[in-house]
Amino acid sequence: MSRSETAFLFDLDGTLVDSVYQHVLAWKESLDNEGVHLSVWRIHRRIGMSGGLFTHMLLRETGIEITPERLQRLSRGHAAAYARQAGSGAVRPLPGARELLGFLSDNGIPWAIATSGRMETAAHNLTALGVDPARVPVVTRDQVRHAKPDPDLFVTAATRLDCDIQKALVIGDAIWDMLAAQRARALGIGLLSGGYGQQELEQAGAFRVYEDPADLLRHIDEVVARS
Amino acid sequence: MSRSETAFLFDLDGTLVDSVYQHVLAWKESLDNEGVHLSVWRIHRRIGMSGGLFTHMLLRETGIEITPERLQRLSRGHAAAYARQAGSGAVRPLPGARELLGFLSDNGIPWAIATSGRMETAAHNLTALGVDPARVPVVTRDQVRHAKPDPDLFVTAATRLDCDIQKALVIGDAIWDMLAAQRARALGIGLLSGGYGQQELEQAGAFRVYEDPADLLRHIDEVVARS
Numbered sequence: 001m002s003r004s005e006t007a008f009l010f011d012l013d014g015t016l017v018d019s020v021y022q023h024v025l026a027w028k029e030s031l032d033n034e035g036v037h038l039s040v041w042r043i044h045r046r047i048g049m050s051g052g053l054f055t056h057m058l059l060r061e062t063g064i065e066i067t068p069e070r071l072q073r074l075s076r077g078h079a080a081a082y083a084r085q086a087g088s089g090a091v092r093p094l095p096g097a098r099e100l101l102g103f104l105s106d107n108g109i110p111w112a113i114a115t116s117g118r119m120e121t122a123a124h125n126l127t128a129l130g131v132d133p134a135r136v137p138v139v140t141r142d143q144v145r146h147a148k149p150d151p152d153l154f155v156t157a158a159t160r161l162d163c164d165i166q167k168a169l170v171i172g173d174a175i176w177d178m179l180a181a182q183r184a185r186a187l188g189i190g191l192l193s194g195g196y197g198q199q200e201l202e203q204a205g206a207f208r209v210y211e212d213p214a215d216l217l218r219h220i221d222e223v224v225a226r227s
Numbered sequence: 228m229s230r231s232e233t234a235f236l237f238d239l240d241g242t243l244v245d246s247v248y249q250h251v252l253a254w255k256e257s258l259d260n261e262g263v264h265l266s267v268w269r270i271h272r273r274i275g276m277s278g279g280l281f282t283h284m285l286l287r288e289t290g291i292e293i294t295p296e297r298l299q300r301l302s303r304g305h306a307a308a309y310a311r312q313a314g315s316g317a318v319r320p321l322p323g324a325r326e327l328l329g330f331l332s333d334n335g336i337p338w339a340i341a342t343s344g345r346m347e348t349a350a351h352n353l354t355a356l357g358v359d360p361a362r363v364p365v366v367t368r369d370q371v372r373h374a375k376p377d378p379d380l381f382v383t384a385a386t387r388l389d390c391d392i393q394k395a396l397v398i399g400d401a402i403w404d405m406l407a408a409q410r411a412r413a414l415g416i417g418l419l420s421g422g423y424g425q426q427e428l429e430q431a432g433a434f435r436v437y438e439d440p441a442d443l444l445r446h447i448d449e450v451v452a453r454s
Contacts, residue, residue, distance in 0.1 A: 021255075021267045024248055032317065039321060039439060040248045041422040090259065094266060195268040197424020212266060 006224050007163035008104055009154045009186070011048070012115035014173035014194025016097045016213065017125040021195065022085040023047055023078075027054075030077030034070060036062055044195065048174030050116045050147025051075055079121055086124040093129045094193050096214025101131070103217060107226055110161040112137035114153035116176070137161060148176040151184035158186075169223060171216070178204035189216065189223060233451050234390035235331055236381045236413070238275070239342035241400035241421025243324040243440065244352040248422065249312040250274055250305075254281075257304030261297060263289055271422065275401030277343045277374025278302055306348055313351040320356045321420050323441025328358070330444060334453055337388040339364035341380035343403070364388060375403040378411035385413075396450060398443070405431035416443065416450060 014020035024044045031038055038058060046054050055074045059066045085091065104111045113131065115122050119140045126133060137160035144152040151165075158165040170181035173194025181188035182205040190201030193212040201209050208223060210216040216223075241247035251271045258265055265285060273281050282301045286293045312318065331338045340358065342349050346367045353360060364387035371379040378392075385392040397408035400421025408415030409432040417428030420439040428436050435450060437443040443450075 018266050018268075021248060021252055021271070025252060028248075028317070037319065039245050039420055041245075041420050044248070044422050090255070092264065193266055193268050195271050195422060197427050199426035200424050 005167060006109065007158060007161050007168045008109060008111040008224075009157045009168050009170050010111065010113050011170075011172035011174070011177045012113055012122060012125055013117065014048070015171055015177075015191055016094060016101075016113070016129055017091055018094050018193065019086065019091045019125055020044070020047055020173065020193075022091060023082060026078050026081035026085060029081045030074050031058070033077055034074055036064055038062065048116060048148060048172070048176040048194070050141055051078065051118075053147060082121060083124070086128075091125065091128055094191075094212045094214075096212060096217050098130060100213040100217045100220075101129075103220070109224065110163055112139065112157040112161050114139045114157040116141055116147040116153065118142050148174075149179040149183070151180045151186075154180055154184050154186060158184075173201075175200055175204035178206050181205065187223075191216065232394060233336065234385060234388050234395045235336060235338040235451075236384045236395050236397050237338065237340050238397075238399035238401070238404045239340055239349060239352055240275070240344065242398055242404075242418055243321060243328075243340070244318055244355055245321050245420065246313065246318045246352055247271070247274055247400065247420075249318060250309060253305050253308035253312060256308040257301050258285070260304055261301055263291055265289065275343060275375060275399070275403040275421070277368055278305065278345075280374060309348060310351070313355075318352065318355055321418075321439045321441075323439060323444050325357060327440040327444045327447075328356075330447070336451065337390055339366065339384040339388050341366045341384040343368055343374040343380065345369050375401075376406040376410070378407045378413075381407055381411050381413060385411075400428075402427055402431035405433050408432065414450075418443065 010016055013023060024047055027043050028040055055071055119142055122140055137157055139153050139157045141147050144156055146152045154170050155165050158168050166185045168186045169189055170177055170186045171189045173191045178188040178190060178201055188206045190206030190209040191212055198209050210219060237243055240250060251274055254270050255267055282298055346369055349367055364384055366380050366384045368374050371383055373379045381397050382392050385395050393412045395413045396416055397404055397413045398416045400418045405415040405417060405428055415433045417433035417436040418439055425436050
């Protein structure tokens with residue numbers, strides 16, 4: 001198989017599905033239950049990292065002792081709270097997400113999904129999105145050594161597609177996606193649909209910022225040549 | 228009574244109490260129940276307007292018919308969902324909020340609260356903050372003709388304090404607070420604690436941006452001279 005010109009490597013939460021705010025309040029509930037009281041906006045600004053890195057960083061900042069048991073309780077608490085939110089049908093694909101993926105498939109442009117979440121949590125969202133992980137490369141936290149902002153997830157996704165990461169586009173809503181893109185020498189495209197500001201994404205290296213998948217699809221000729 | 232030099236006019240949600248994300252998901256629940264499916268980040272970007280203006284704008288954008296009954300159902304749905312969130316103790320004062328208000332009182336600097344919410348919803352938050360509306364001027368949506376981004380709320384708050392609005396500081400987390408401040412010729416101070424980006428606040432006219440009330444208190448000499 002010859003290497004394709006450009007591949008699209010997508011983050012999942014906040015990029016293809018509208019799930020960031022539910023994750024934020026699920027983490028808040030889990031942290032509150034552990035006696036860790038953090039402002040919600042600070043949790044929001046860390047979302048998109050690996051859960052392990054995220055909780056490590058928060059506990060270190062608050063000076064609370066980091067034990068394996070505490071990390072496990074935090075992780076389980078978040079997964080349970082998120083499943084409650086996502087299970088009630090409140091989490092939906094973002095506008096244009098299915099259409100964008102369909103457009104790429106129709107035009108023979110390879111694409112994959114790379115998420116800092118674990119498959120247990122991602123499964124809800126893939127179902128909402130209509131993506132079958134048996135047919136589309138989906139790289140989760142479980143499959144790599146380091147999660148974002150390390151580039152492992154996106155590099156692995158490019159390898160699965162047999163694409164050169166340096167010719168790939170990384171599409172994400174969080175600054176961690178943009179940092180990972182730069183570290184992998186890919187081009188980062190930021191989406192506002194995770195609730196971050198345009199400048200935050202640009203400062204983290206986004207070479208272009210769109211509102212959501214629908215807005216990216218409307219401007220697709222700015223970032224890829226159709227074959 | 229002589230007019231004071233500088234008054235502090237505070238927004239409430241996201242500025243003194245950590246309640247923005249709960250409001251966002253409460254509005255989402257209410258809109259979903261009405262069949263209006265909006266991305267959560269778009270709801271977040273509108274929070275801080277009056278509820279009436281907010282729902283009018285959202286319904287107009289989605290092309291759904293605006294009827295008094297629908298607006299009332301949306302408003303009631305939001306209030307009920309928010310009360311569930313806030314009633315469980317999940318809403319807390321932001322770091323430094325009580326200390327900042329205490330500092331102003333101790334130094335004879337007048338302050339008031341001006342919120343686009345109604346007293347019914349604000350009451351939860353004032354309780355969490357330890358503010359007694361019988362002793363501190365609290366201007367709510369019920370008391371003015373137009374809410375933010377109209378300057379009515381802040382102008383009324385300044386009048387209650389017998390202060391000149393043009394010498395006042397307006398402290399808020401949303402671009403609507405900053406626009407209202409400019410329209411009243413007050414100076415706007417932005418806080419990141421509502422989850423907006425620094426540049427969004429600066430572009431709306433904030434002359435200074437801090438993380439949260441604690442960070443503002445640490446830098447208080449930048450914005451007011453102590454007597």
